[in-house]
Structures are given as C-alpha cells and as structure tokens.
Amino acid sequence: MAKPTYKRAERVADQIRVEVADILARKSKDPRLASVTVTNVKVTNDLRIARVYVTTFRDGSEAQEVHKGLERANGFIRAELGRRLGLRYTPEITFRPDLSEAGTERILQLLDELRPREETQGTPGLG
Numbered sequence: 001m002a003k004p005t006y007k008r009a010e011r012v013a014d015q016i017r018v019e020v021a022d023i024l025a026r027k028s029k030d031p032r033l034a035s036v037t038v039t040n041v042k043v044t045n046d047l048r049i050a051r052v053y054v055t056t057f058r059d060g061s062e063a064q065e066v067h068k069g070l071e072r073a074n075g076f077i078r079a080e081l082g083r084r085l086g087l088r089y090t091p092e093i094t095f096r097p098d099l100s101e102a103g104t105e106r107i108l109q110l111l112d113e114l115r116p117r118e119e120t121q122g123t124p125g126l127g
Contacts, residue, residue, distance in 0.1 A: 013041040016050050016091070019084050023077050032069035039098040043091060050091035053098040063097070070095040 021038040040053040056066045074093055082090035 007045070009043045009045050009047060012047055012085070012087070012091075013043040013050070015085060016043065016052070016081065017041040019081055020052055020077060020093075023080050027080060028073060028076075030069045030073055032066050033073065036066060036070065039100075047087060047091055048089060050093050052093055052095050053100075054095055055098045067095065067097070 017038050017040065020041070024033050024036050024038070035056045035058055037055050038052060039055050042051045042053075043049070054070065056063055058066055074095070078090055078093050081093070
C-alpha cells in the first residue's frame with residue numbers, strides 16, 4: 001500500500017490556519033487585528049513551531065501596529081489554539097508578514113502595463 005504524500009505537519013498547518021483565522025475574527029478584541037488575513041502556515045515536522053504568515057490592508061506604521069498587536073495576542077491565540085487542536089504540545093507561534101502578495105501585485109501591475117502595448121501592436125500570428 002502506498003504511503004500518502006500529505007504529511008501530518010501539512011494537515012496540522014491547514015488546521016492551524018483555519019483556527020487562527022477564526023480566533024482573530026471572532027475572539028480577538030483588539031481592533032488592530034480586524035484587518036488581518038492568515039494566508040499560510042508552515043509547521044516543523046515535529047509540530048513544535050508554527051510560522052503563521054499574515055497580510056493586512058494597512059501600510060507603513062499601521063502595519064507595524066498590527067504586528068505588535070499580533071505579538072501581544074500571541075499567548076491568547078496559542079492558548080485558544082491548544083484548546084481547539086487537542087495536540088500533545090501546542091506549537092510555538094511566530095507571526096510573519098506574507099510578502100508574496102506584494103510580489104503578486106507587482107507582477108499583475110507589469111502585466112497590465114503590457115496589455116495596452118499588445119493591443120496597439122496587434123497580436124502576431126493570430127489572424
């Protein structure tokens with residue numbers, strides 16, 4: 001019988017992503033955390049450390065305030081997560097900004113800039 005390729009760490013990471021997003025949306029009373037979206041979670045194979053990647057619609061100093069709010073709520077989030085997951089050890093959580101979205105926005109911007117050039121020059125070979 002073939003082993004499943006979906007590792008336990010990946011399943012736990014998916015569950016942590018769902019639960020942390022729910023905790024931030026429903027249980028958190030900090031207004032700084034209202035604009036936070038959990039985009040990804042990476043968990044070590046021993047399930048001891050979870051890196052939670054988040055994004056926010058705020059820029060500059062407001063984004064730093066959101067990060068401070070996340071660090072302040074870290075203990076509460078970890079305790080709530082421990083109650084919900086039922087693991088022997090609740091992973092230590094570190095919040096990190098998800099920078100992949102900024103890269104995605106830049107790529108989309110470049111593609112939008114290319115479209116007008118293609119429309120004015122016509123598309124070769126499609127006629």
